[in-house]
Structure formats: structure tokens, C-alpha cells
Amino acid sequence: MHCTVYPCSRFCRQPKRSPLIAIVIPCFNEAHRLSPGPFVSFLGGSADLFFIFVDDGSTDQTAVKLEQIDAQTGAKSRVLHLGTNQGKAEAVRQGILLALEDEPDHVGYWDGDLATPLSEIPSFIEYSNDPTRKMLFGSRIQRLGAEIERHWYRHYPGRVIAFWINAILKLPVHDTQCGAKIIKTDLARQIFAEPFISSWLFDVELFARIIGLFGRRQAAGMIYEIPLQRWADVGESKISLAYLPKIPVELFRIYWKYRKDLR
Ligand SMILES: Nc1nc2c(ncn2[C@@H]2O[C@H](COP(=O)(O)OP(=O)(O)O)[C@@H](O)[C@H]2O)c(=O)[nH]1
Numbered sequence: 537m538h539c540t541v542y543p544c545s546r547f548c549r550q551p552k553r554s555p556l557i558a559i560v561i562p563c564f565n566e567a568h569r570l571s572p573g574p575f576v577s578f579l580g581g582s583a584d585l586f587f588i589f590v591d592d593g594s595t596d597q598t599a600v601k602l603e604q605i606d607a608q609t610g611a612k613s614r615v616l617h618l619g620t621n622q623g624k625a626e627a628v629r630q631g632i633l634l635a636l637e638d639e640p641d642h643v644g645y646w647d648g649d650l651a652t653p654l655s656e657i658p659s660f661i662e663y664s665n666d667p668t669r670k671m672l673f674g675s676r677i678q679r680l681g682a683e684i685e686r687h688w689y690r691h692y693p694g695r696v697i698a699f700w701i702n703a704i705l706k707l708p709v710h711d712t713q714c715g716a717k718i719i720k721t722d723l724a725r726q727i728f729a730e731p732f733i734s735s736w737l738f739d740v741e742l743f744a745r746i747i748g749l750f751g752r753r754q755a756a757g758m759i760y761e762i763p764l765q766r767w768a769d770v771g772e773s774k775i776s777l778a779y780l781p782k783i784p785v786e787l788f789r790i791y792w793k794y795r796k797d798l799r
């Protein structure tokens with residue numbers, strides 16, 4: 537007999553169901569994009585998943601929307617309210633640290649606009665069954681047979697940025713920036729322990745930290761890029777085009793901070 541509710545009590549004697557995956561959904565002023573429907577129906581059909589919604593000091597109706605979702609998903613979700621806006625990186629980190637307290641098998645984060653639909657999660661779970669894969673992440677590779685709908689004015693700058701990220705990490709990674717990642721708990725404990733220096737490119741820092749911990753060769757063997765079947769831009773991004781010129785500076789700051797690990 538397994539517990540079907542997560543998190544179960546610390547003193548519960550029933551063996552845990554496995555794999556348990558706790559996914560953080562960072563939300564900042566998302567009232568217009570958040571809707572309970574997909575979360576409620578997805579969690580209803582999945583006993584192994586738990587969502588932690590992080591309301592990052594939103595000033596719109598996000599908190600209300602999240603409480604509605606929470607009320608409809610019962611014990612399979614919770615909401616973490618941060619008093620002030622801390623940026624995506626810190627909101628994700630706080631959510632992951634909370635998730636780790638209950639010792640799931642995997643933790644992860646997923647953009648709340650569901651640009652990566654929740655229907656992609658089962659393939660992540662399937663890939664995560666291989667214990668050598670410690671970090672799995674979605675990759676928006678446009679190809680025949682997949683539906684990857686990305687505005688051209690985001691796609692092309694994204695490819696240039698990806699080129700520079702490759703050059704810094706010296707790993708053949710296609711898409712570090714997709715907001716859908718699932719990480720084995722033991723690794724997550726190490727790479728989320730310290731705050732990030734970049735609130736948008738913190739994903740690059742995750743890769744840099746893994747390289748620093750294990751070396752590039754071993755890192756390459758434990759990180760797994762999953763070509764998504766579906767992905768679509770949902771509404772406007774919170775990263776305005778005005779942020780683009782700042783990206784090289786941000787990347788340089790990351791390179792400089794992790795330069796010893798990335799040599
Ligand atoms: N916690 C937090 N999340 C944010 C912030 N800005 C954006 N997000 C979340 O990050 C995710 C991706 O944001 P989005 O605007 O869609 O940017 P995209 O990466 O260009 O698609 C969404 O779930 C947002 O709610 C922020 O300041 N704090």
C-alpha cells in the first residue's frame with residue numbers, strides 16, 4: 537500500500553510512491569495567463585506529481601487565481617507567496633528549496649504560461665527512469681513532426697544567444713533557456729543551494745554549476761535535452777526586447793563568476 541497524497545507526513549510508515557516529482561511554477565503578474573483548467577485536469581490524472589506555485593510579489597490578481605487552482609487541486613499543490621518581487625531565478629530557487637524539504641525523487645520548474653504544455657511531462661518522467669540522467673530539460677527544436685511555434689523575433693535572437701551560451705559552457709546544448717526542467721533531488725540540492733547572479737539566465741548558471749561540480753565530461757553524461765513535441769509562445773513575454781542588449785553583459789558576468797569551473 538502506497539501513500540497517494542504528497543507530501544505525506546514525515547512520520548508516515550507507508551512506503552512512498554515513486555517517482556515523486558515536485559514542480560515549481562513561478563508566477564509574476566500572471567492573472568491573465570493562468571487558468572486552473574489545465575492544472576486541475578492534469579493533476580487529476582497523475583498521482584506522482586505535486587505543484588508548488590510561487591507568487592513572486594504579484595500586484596495583480598495572481599494570488600487569487602492561484603488560491604483558486606490550489607482549492608481545486610487539493611493536496612497535490614500548494615502556493616508559496618513571496619512578499620516582494622524577487623525575480624524568476626530566486627522565486628524558482630525558493631520553490632525548489634521548499635520542494636526539497638519533502639524529499640521527492642525529482643524537482644523541477646515549469647513556466648506558468650504553459651508555453652511548454654503539461655502534456656510534455658509524461659515524456660520527461662519516462663526519460664527520468666534512467667538513473668544516469670540527472671537533469672532533463674525541454675528543447676524547442678523546430679522540426680518536421682513537432683509543433684514548435686515561436687515568434688521569429690524571439691527565435692533568431694535566441695539562436696544567437698544560444699551560440700554564445702555554447703561558447704561559454706563548451707557543451708553542445710541547443711536550448712538552455714526553455715522553462716521546463718526536471719532535476720534529480722540529490723543534484724538539485726547542490727545546484728540550488730546558492731542564489732543566482734542572473735534572474736533570467738540563471739539556467740546557464742545551473743549548467744555552469746554542474747560542470748564545476750563534476751567536470752565537463754561527466755556533466756555532459758548526466759544532462760539530457762528532450763526535443764519537445766509541442767511548444768508555443770503564449771501572450772507577451774515578460775522579457776522585453778529592450779532586455780536583449782543587456783544579455784551579452786549578463787552572459788559575461790556569468791562567465792566571469794564561473795570562469796574557474798568553465799575553463
Ligand atoms: N517569479 C517570477 N516569475 C517570473 C517573473 N517574470 C516572469 N516570470 C515567470 O517566468 C515564466 C516565463 O515568463 P514569460 O514572460 O513567459 O517569459 P518567456 O521565457 O519569454 O516565455 C512565467 O511563468 C512567468 O510568470 C518574475 O519576476 N518572477
Ligand SMILES: [Mg+2]
Pocket residue numbers: 647649651769770773
Ligand atoms: Mg512564456
